[in-house]
Amino acid sequence: xxxxxxxxxxxxxxxxxxxxxxxxxxxxxxxxxxxxxxxxxxxxxxxxxxxxxxxxxxxxxxxxxxxxxxxxxxxxxxxxxxxxxxxxxxxxxxxxxxxxxxxxx
Amino acid sequence: xxxxxxxxxxxxxxxxxxxxxxxxxxxxxxxxxxxxxxxxxxxxxxxxxxxxxxxxxxxxxxxxxxxxxxxxxxxxxxxxxxxxxxxxxxxxxxxxxxxxxxxxxxxxxxxxxxxxxxxxx
Numbered sequence: 197x198x199x200x201x202x203x204x205x206x207x208x209x210x211x212x213x214x215x216x217x218x219x220x221x222x223x224x225x226x227x228x229x230x231x232x233x234x235x236x237x238x239x240x241x242x243x244x245x246x247x248x249x250x251x252x253x254x255x256x257x258x259x260x261x262x263x264x265x266x267x268x269x270x271x272x273x274x275x276x277x278x279x280x281x282x283x284x285x286x287x288x289x290x291x292x293x294x295x296x297x298x299x300x301x
Numbered sequence: 302x303x304x305x306x307x308x309x310x311x312x313x314x315x316x317x318x319x320x321x322x323x324x325x326x327x328x329x330x331x332x333x334x335x336x337x338x339x340x341x342x343x344x345x346x347x348x349x350x351x352x353x354x355x356x357x358x359x360x361x362x363x364x365x366x367x368x369x370x371x372x373x374x375x376x377x378x379x380x381x382x383x384x385x386x387x388x389x390x391x392x393x394x395x396x397x398x399x400x401x402x403x404x405x406x407x408x409x410x411x412x413x414x415x416x417x418x419x420x421x422x
Contacts, residue, residue, distance in 0.1 A: 197362075230408040232346075239395055239412035240346065246406045283346055287407035290348040290361075 198222055198286055202293035208301040213274045217296045219267045219284035227263045228287040234295075235280045243282075244269070276300075303328035305396050305413035313390075313420050319383040323396030323413060326377065330354055334399030335372060335379040336409060339392040347392075351399050352379055386420045393417050
């Protein structure tokens with residue numbers, strides 16, 4: 197089984213900050229990596245697929261990079277609506293990371 | 302705009318079978334992988350499995366022995382049955398549309414709002 201590990205588990209930041217969330221796979225997954233955003237009480241929302249392709253309608257301040265085992269999600273110039281929990285998901289066996297909670301400082 | 306809506310009992314007794322329905326509207330049920338994902342309170346996401354519109358299925362190995370996912374394309378609905386439930390199966394259950402792009406990348410692009418199922422006597 198492929199294990200997905202996100203870091204950090206939680207993160208405090210301010211509006212306007214640049215933040216980076218990491219996701220590591222236990223084995224190489226090429227670029228088969230997706231990112232989701234989830235707000236409290238809501239379903240997850242697809243942000244990015246294939247490691248770096250932005251889903252339609254997602255603001256360009258979100259970007260993704262990486263391949264193999266190490267991936268990052270970067271948010272430049274944080275907006276108030278970006279405070280949420282973020283999950284990575286590999287698409288070989290459909291395993292999610294444990295999530296990174298982004299909180300307002 | 303594709304919309305998904307879960308329905309089913311919010312309370313299930315231990316050892317019984319959890320049954321949920323997902324109704325798809327605003328788009329075709331063909332050519333996609335209709336999925337169930339769950340999330341215990343305060344915890345992360347766990348993929349349960351999916352059914353292709355043709356009826357073929359793929360399940361999470363950790364739940365495979367207890368899961369049945371099926372589809373009725375004439376009703377634009379798909380279903381989840383999870384047998385022999387315990388308190389550990391208490392979670393918000395989401396249905397979602399899974400999509401394989403041309404490069405084989407698989408992701409969930411539309412989700413239902415989720416339904417809380419509690420396992421308790």
